[in-house]
Amino acid sequence: MEVKDLAPVLEQHAFLAGLPKQHVDLLVGCASNRKFDKGEYLCRQGESAEVFYLLRDGIVAVELYLPQKGGVRLETLREGDVLGWSWLVAPYTWHFDARAVTPVRAIVLDGKCLRGKCQTDYELGYHLFARFATIMEQRLESARLQLLDLYGGAKEVRSRDAR
Amino acid sequence: MLAEMPVISRDPMQPAGCRVTHVKKETHDTWTLDVTPPDKHWRFQPGQFSMLYVFGVGELPISISGDPQHPSKQTYTVRAVGMATRRLVSLKPKDWLGVRGPFGNGWPVEQARGKDVVLVAGGIGLAPLRPVIYHILAHRADYGRLILLYGARSPRDIIYTAELKAWAKLPQTEILTTVDYGGLSWRGNVGVVTSLFRRIALNPLRTVGMICGPEIMMSYAAREFEQKGVSRHDIYLSMERNMKCGIGLCGHCQHGPNFVCKDGPVFTYSSLERWIYKREI
Amino acid sequence: MRASSPPREGVLPRSRLSALFQALQEWGYEIIGPQIRDQAIVYDVLDRAEDLAAGYREEHAPGRYRLTPRAQQKVFASTASIHAWKRFLYPPEIKLYQISLNSSQAQIESLATPVRKRAFLGVRPCDLHAIAVQDRIFTGGVYRDPYYEANRAATLLIAVNCDEPGATCFCGSMGSGPSATHGFDLLLTEILEPEHRFLIESGSAAGEAILSRLPVTPPQEEDRTAAQDLHRQACQKFQRFVDTNELRELMYAQAESEHWEKVARRCFACANCTQVCPTCFCVNFEDSSDVSGATAQRWRRWDSCFHLSFSYIHGGSVRTSVGARYRQWITHKLASWWDQFGTSGCVGCGRCVTWCPAAIDITAEAKALGTLTRSERAHAST
Incomplete structure (x- = not known):
């Protein structure tokens, strides 16, 4: 696929909705299309995080590997979701595994290239950071609620409180 | 003055005797019980609950999980979390179960028409x-x-x-x-x-x-x-609060100005908003 | 058709008070009234007028009660007694059912005691209001309490106007006293001077019927003037006040106030206030079974929002802190009662103030909370 063809795909992706045209064009310069087969990893814990993904199709599982326990599935992501913000924050390494549960189509954005562009174009940087901040807030809230173990363990949480 | 002594009318706290007809295990800790209705007029609205009396143990408020179109049986899905619920889910077909209800207002299925x-x-x-x-x-x-x-x-x-x-x-x-x-x-x-x-x-x-x-x-x-x-x-x-009577007379299930049992259990978010974020309400 | 309508009013000399007892007993009423027990005036069964707690004076203060003799043989000397009348209309404990289960056949036997005709003698106006409040709760909704309803229907209310509000009383603020205007079968005003007598007014057909059997004389101008004077004097004796203007909103606005923690440092969560309160109605249902497991009983017992178990839902209680439980109680009395029953849950009888071992005063707390809301509003608008 020609690089310029990605502009409409980026514009239509939920994560970038409303991003001014000139910034979309800048992003296109850092974007490429990728397909992942079922079972293939989009990223591996500890590896260098140079990219992030805009998911177009398929299911991706965010997992953490625990010695003795094996993999734990923390979250599933689908079309419209964004995967990866480790490229934004030093030391730019992946904190989780992400694996294609089904065949996946995604746009890969080159984080290294974007970091450079954000250094010179603060407006683009602001738009991107605002979007990532929203996602981070949602995932953090989700993670905190998950931590409460609401359906199963309300008992333990409450009785501790009561003491 | 010499009028007849008042008689005690039927007590809404008196359970009706019913029979368990079927018990289905849903998960490792949850069961669904089918129970005969107390009489042929028994009906319920989606979202209503009953007080189920387990002989000698006590009463539990349990939501009705069955089909309102087929009130020929009462259906309750119960998660065994304590002594009383464990006793409830261990009932077998033909066992006796006391039932009061249905109580509460139920979900707004009429207002939701067309939506x-x-x-x-x-x-x-x-x-x-x-x-x-x-x-x-x-x-x-x-x-x-x-x-x-x-x-x-x-x-x-x-x-x-x-x-x-x-x-x-x-x-x-x-x-x-x-x-x-x-x-x-x-x-x-x-x-x-x-x-x-x-x-x-x-x-x-x-x-x-x-x-x-x-x-x-x-x-x-x-x-x-x-x-x-x-x-x-x-x-x-x-909403969930401690429901003991189910009919607004025992005072336990208050949440702000509401009795969850008789004003609820279903409330609009607009009416709850003032209370739901307050602690220990 | 009656030949002549019975008197609506009459004056009964103190010396003939026993005629009231006779009339009530002839009609089959058990009389419940103020008497002395354990150095306090309590309400219980009375056989004769001589057993009334005459010639005493009550001293009330937050957390303090004393009974002392006085020179005058005033018959109705108490304000609101430690016992609210609810203990007769809605007893602290009743065994509702005995349920037997034999080979999956259950038999439910109702054990509620039969109703008795009773005359409550010496009901103070605050308590008259409290009974009306409980009437709404137990008989005013879709579901009624059949035992309360039956007890209430069999009860004759003989009220006595209050001319000596106690130091913890504030019925004047709550619109429920010191004089009664309605809700009684008979209403007495005790006049000591020059002759000790009772001005009696009937408020129902049953009251009229009793009145017609008493050796009363028609009231004279000086009887009415004396009663009015007593009312006026009583109104000037209040030492406690509650500003009910906007009270509901002022209370609701303090739902998460730091003030609750301050009250909690004093409150023992002993539930005394809810037991003596004439409107508190919370009950619990308790089940027990015999050793063989063949029969089970269902009891109804007074409960209290001050108990940790009161708000229990699986896994724990909603109101774990004492502050939250005090908030629940006072907010219910002064605010949410209006939403639930269209009336105040507090009638100003002062019992909760007198009988609180920590001397927590509902009037002082209401004032403190109202002041907090008002000052927050003032801050918000500047």
């Missing part, structure tokens, strides 16, 4: 919402889309699995399930139930939301609805 209905269920909170699904399916033309967002702790905690699969195949019906903890073999969603909101598109002006689950989950879900533009008057929550 899309989005149900959000957490854990055993799916049980009180199942009658809404039955009602909509029995009056399909009267409603728009039916969407169920269902969160369970883990795949083995999912109840009504066969029905969830069957409903998902129906037109204008979307069933989205998620679990907090999924093993690697689980192919479905992992994440809290509120994370499912970003998977659905709503027309906020024609959407009625009904939420049932732990209180914290309900308040987060209500805010997700609001963020999608649904009016807080069209968002309904089913």
Whole structure:
């Protein structure tokens, strides 16, 4: 696929909705299309995080590997979701595994290239950071609620409180 | 003066004797009981509950999880979390069970006519919402889309699995399930139930939301609805408080100015908003 | 058709008070009234007028009660007694059912005691209001309490106007006293000077019938003037006040106030206030079974929002802190009662103030909370 063809795909992706045209064009310069087969990893814990993904199709599982326990599935992501913000924050390494549960189509954005562009174009940087901040807030809230173990363990949480 | 002595009229606290007819194991800790109705006039509204009296143990408020179109049996889905619920789920067919009810106001199935209905269920909170699904399916033309967002702790905690699969195949019906903890073999969603909101598109002006689950989950879900533009008057929550009598006379289930048993258990988010974020209400 | 309508009013000399007892007993009423027990005036069964607690004076203060003799043989000397009348209309403990289960056949036997005709003698106006409040709760809704309803229907209310509000009383603020205007079968005003007598007014057909059997004389101008003077004097004796203007909103606004923690440092959560309160109605249902497991009993017992178990839902209690439980109680009395029953839950009888071992004063707390809301509003608008 020609690089310029990605502009409409980026514009239509939920994560970038409303991003001014000139910034979309800048992003296109850092974007490429990728397909992942079922079972293939989009990223591996500890590896260098140079990219992030805009998911177009398929299911991706965010997992953490625990010695003795094996993999734990923390979250599933689908079309419209964004995967990866480790490229934004030093030391730019992946904190989780992400694996294609089904065949996946995604746009890969080159984080290294974007970091450079954000250094010179603060407006683009602001738009991107605002979007990532929203996602981070949602995932953090989700993670905190998950931590409460609401359906199963309300008992333990409450009785501790009561003491 | 010499008028006849007043007689004690029938006590709404007196249970009617019923029989268990069928017990189905839903998950490792949850069972569904079918019970004979107290009489042939027994009816219920989706979202209502009964007080179930286990002989010698006491009464428990349990939501009715059956089909309102078929009141020839009472259906209750019970998660065994304490001594009384464990006794309740260990009843066998033909066992005696005392029942009072149905009590409470129920879900706004009439107000939701002509609209899309989005149900959000957490854990055993799916049980009180199942009658809404039955009602909509029995009056399909009267409603728009039916969407169920269902969160369970883990795949083995999912109840009504066969029905969830069957409903998902129906037109204008979307069933989205998620679990907090999924093993690697689980192919479905992992994440809290509120994370499912970003998977659905709503027309906020024609959407009625009904939420049932732990209180914290309900308040987060209500805010997700609001963020999608649904009016807080069209968002309904089913509250839980200590219900002892079910009829507003014992005082235990107060939540702010409301008696959850008789003014609820279903309330609009707009009426709860003042209280639900206050501590120890 | 009656030949002539019976008197609506009459004056009964103190010396003939026993005629009232006779009339009531002839009609089959058990008389419940003020008498002395354990150095306090309590309400219980009375056989004769001589057993009334005449010639005493009550001293009330937060957390303090004393009974002392006085020179005058005033018959109705108490304000609101430690016992509210609810203990007769809605007893602290009743065994509702005995349920037997034999080979899956259950038999439910109702054990509620049969109703008795009773005359409550010496009901103070605050308590008259409290009974009306409980009438709404137990008989005003879709579901009624059949035992309360039956007891209430069999009860004759003989009220006595209050001319000596106690130091913890504030019925004047709550619109429930010191004089009664309605809700009684008979209403007495005790006049000591120059002759000790009772001005009696009937408020119902049953009251009229009793009055017609008493050796009363028609009231004279000086009887009415004396009664009015007593009312006026009583109104000037209040030492406690509650500003009810906007009270509901002022209370609701303090739902998460730091003030609750301050009260909690004093409150023992002993539930005394809810037991003596004439409107508190919370009960619990308790089940027990015999050793063989063949029969089970169901009891109804007074409960209290001060108990940790009161708000228990599986896994724990909603109101774990004492502050939250005090908030629940006072907010229910002064605010949410209006939403639930269209009336105040507090009648200003002062019992909770007198009988609180920590001397927590509902009037002082209401004032403190109201002041907090008002000052927050003032801050918000500047």
